[in-house]
Amino acid sequence: MGLGNVSERRSQPPQIGVSVVILALGGDEDSTGTTVDSSDAATATAAVPTTTPKPASGGRSRLWLPLVRRVRQPFKGMWALPGGGLRADRSLEQAAYAALESTTDLHPRYLEQLHTFGDPARSHGGLPMVSIVYWALVGRAETKDFADADNVRWFPEHDLPELAFDHRQIIDHALWRLRNRIEYPEVATRLVGDTFTLAQLHDVYEAIAGEPIDLANFRRKMLASKQLEATGEKRREGRHRPAAVYRYADAATPDGTDGNMAVGDGPRWPGRAAGAVGAPADSTDPAEVRDPSDDAIAALIPSRE
C-alpha cells in the first residue's frame, strides 16, 4: 500500500466498504451435514459444534454465520465478515447484496442496514475506512451449498473464532438487532421459509431468544395476532401426528406497499428501496411498525388500537 506516511493517509478521503452479517438457522450438532466440517480446524477454536448434544425441550436450532478468511494484511489469515467496496452507481443495498453474493453465492431473504462504523481507529494503520454494515438472513436449507469452500466457513453464533477488525462487536450488534426484530414477520419468515408449522416457528423463536418459550402460549399468541394464515396443508415433521402448515398473512403495510426490505430468492432489487429518493428503506421505517407492543411508551398511551 504505497500510499505514503500516516499524515498523508489521514488526508485521504475515507474509503467506503459494505459488510454483511449473514445469519442462518442450523442444527445444534452437525445436523445439516452442511455445517462446518471440522477438517480445517487448524486455525480457530474448534468451530465444530458437537459440544452440546442439545439443551432441553426441543431447542435444537442454533444460529450460524459464514465468515471468510482474509487473504491480505491486516489480519491476514483471520476470519472476517464478507464485504466489498461501494460503487458509486449502486445503492448501498445493492452493494451489500453484491458483496454477499461474490463471497458466498447465497441470496439473502432479508437484508437490513445495521450500522455504519467509521472510527479512525478501525483502520489499523491502513486507509481510513468507513464500513456500512448490513445483516442478512438466509434459510437453513440454503446453507448447504457451502460445505467445501475453503476460505468460507460457517460458525455457530456461540462459538466464533477470533475475528479481524472490530467484526466481533459488529456481529454482537447484529445478533442483538435480530433478537429485537424477530417479532416482525418479515424476519421470522426468512428464517423458517414461506410455510411452516407452529412447532417450526416456535423453534426459530427459541433459537433466537436463546430461552425456552412455552409452546402452548406461543401458539395462542401467534394465532391471536392474526399474522398467520393456515394453508390447509398438513406436514409430518417426525413420525407422528402431522401439524397444520401456516404462512404469514400477507404483510402489506398500511400504506399499500408490500413488506419492504424482504429480498426475494433471486438477485433482484426491491422496488420500494429505490422508489422514493433515498427513502429510508429500512425496517426501522415507520410503516413497518404494525404491532407497537414492543414499545414501552405505547403502554402508557390509553386509547391505543
Next chain:
Amino acid sequence: MGLGNVSERRSQPPQIGVSVVILALGGDEDSTGTTVDSSDAATATAAVPTTTPKPASGGRSRLWLPLVRRVRQPFKGMWALPGGGLRADRSLEQAAYAALESTTDLHPRYLEQLHTFGDPARSHGGLPMVSIVYWALVGRAETKDFADADNVRWFPEHDLPELAFDHRQIIDHALWRLRNRIEYPEVATRLVGDTFTLAQLHDVYEAIAGEPIDLANFRRKMLASKQLEATGEKRREGRHRPAAVYRYADAATPDGTDGNMAVGDGPRWPGRAAGAVGAPADSTDPAEVRDPSDDAIAALIPSRE
C-alpha cells in the same frame, strides 16, 4: 462543479457526508409566528420557538428542529438538515458533532447514529453521495441562542417546510426512532434536563408520543420502574403546590461503563465511543437494553426478570 460528465462522475468514489437531525422540546404556541405559514414562510426571518419561557406543566409541548437554508445548488434556497463532510481522522460521531456545532452552536445532549443513506438517486445529478445521519437531542433552554441566525430556523415537527433532497424522509425516520427510544432514560433526560418533576417528564412523554397519557398512571409506572430517584427538592412550576424533583437513578450499564452515547454540555467525546476499536457506540448497543419490555418476543419468555 467542473467534474466532467455523468459517466465520469459515476466512476468517482462516493462522497461521504454526515447530517444531523436535531430535536428539542418547545412550546406549542405558534410562538413567534414562526410556525411556517406556508405563505412565503421561506423568507420570514422570525425565528426560534423563542424558547417559550415555560409551557409550565401545561402539557402543550412540541418537538422542534432547526434547519439550515441551502446556499448552493442543488436545492439552493431550500431548507435542509445541518451537515458537513467527513474528515478521515475523525470518528463519525465527531463529524456529526462538528457538523452540528458549525451550523448551530448547540451542543447536543444526546447523539445517536440513525441510518446511512446512499442510493445513487439521492445525488440529483451531483456527485454520488453517502450520508450518514445522526439524530440529536438538545434541551429546550438551549434553543434560545438562535433567535437571529438568518439561515437557520426552528420549525415545529408537525409543520415543516418543503425540504431539500430526501431530508423529509430522514426526519420522519428520526422521529420514529425517537418515539421508540424514549423509554431509555438517556433519551428522556436529554430533553428534560438532569432533574425534573414528574409533570415535566410527563410533558415530554406526551410531546413525543403525540397522545395524551394518564398522569396518575404515568406517575405510578415511572416510580415503580425504580429508574427515578428523588432529589429531595421541591420545585414550584406554576403558582401552586410545588412538586417533588427527581433525577434518573444513575444509569450505569451492567458492564460498568456509564450511560454511553450521552454527550455532555461541552464539546467532548465520550470515552466509550472511542474506546473499543470501532465499537458500535450506538444506543442499539446490547448493553443499553435494560428494560426489554419493548420487545414483543420477550413477552413469550417465561422466566424473565
Next chain:
DNA sequence: TCAAAAGTGTTATGCTTACACCCATGC
C-alpha cells in the same frame, strides 16, 4: 377559602403464565 396542581386509591378488564389435559397418528 378557593383554584389548581400534586399526589393516592380503587376497580374492571385483559393478558401472561404455568400446567393439566385431550386428540391424532404411526408403529
Next chain:
DNA sequence: GCATGGGTGTAAGCATAACACTTTTGA
C-alpha cells in the same frame, strides 16, 4: 394400545386504563 408430539382449556396473578378522590400550596 401406546408413545409422541399436536393442539386446547383454564385458573392465578399481574399490569393497565380510567377516573374518583384527597392533599398541598399560593393567592
